[in-house]
Amino acid sequence: MSLVETALARIPQPYRDLAIKHRELVKFAFVGGTTWIIDTTVFLLLKSTVLETKPLTAKIMAVLIATIVSYVMNREWSFRTRGGREKHHEALLFFLVSGIGVGVYSAPLAVSRYLLHLQIPEVSLLTQEVADFVSGQIVGTLVGMAFRWWAFRRFVFPDENVRRQVPGATP
Incomplete structure (x- = not known):
């Protein structure tokens, strides 16, 4: 039994059927969680x-x-059966969408710091750090992931079931 199948088996019904139906989204979210940990660790x-x-x-x-790690994991796992573009074109689009995503991810932190002035000396160190974490790591991540999910499916990996599936591989 594969890792994905083991994880799916632990999800109670009716959520299991929902997770299976949206397996690609679940994988994308897992990759996002993994790269969020990388992003958070490097940022801090x-x-x-x-x-x-x-x-x-x-x-x-x-x-x-985190984006470099995300490309490899998304291409080879989350969207492994999707494609429709030559690999170099796909990679270029992935990094272009991700570049726009950097702006989307970073915008809440910029607003927090430079528009709302949630930084020392206007606020305490604790307030600054909490504001940085919430705006940069939570709000920015949620908005950025929603944008990337839409853009990856729309522009980077537009066609379903075009890449050859390896027999016995985890779907």
Whole structure:
């Protein structure tokens, strides 16, 4: 039994049927969760060390690193049967959509810091850090993932069941 099948078997009904029906979305969400952990770890590491005074730069770098991992995982797992484009064209579109996504992901942090002035000395260090986390890691991630889900299916991997499936591989 594959990892996906094992995970699906643990989901109670009627949610299991829903997860199976939307398997591609579940995989995309799993990839998103994995890359969110990468993004968060890199963001917090950079923001607390070498980019302490540049949180927006730290966020953009973290998203870029997570995006590279996301491409590999989405192409080879989440959207493994979708395609319709030559690989180099697909990769270019993926990174273009993801580049736009960097702006979408980063916008809430920019609003928090530079429009709402939720930064020292206007607010306490704790308030700044909570605002950075909520705006950058929660709001930005949710808005960015919704945008990317739509754009990947629409532009990057537009056609269903066009890539050869490997016999015995996990769907």
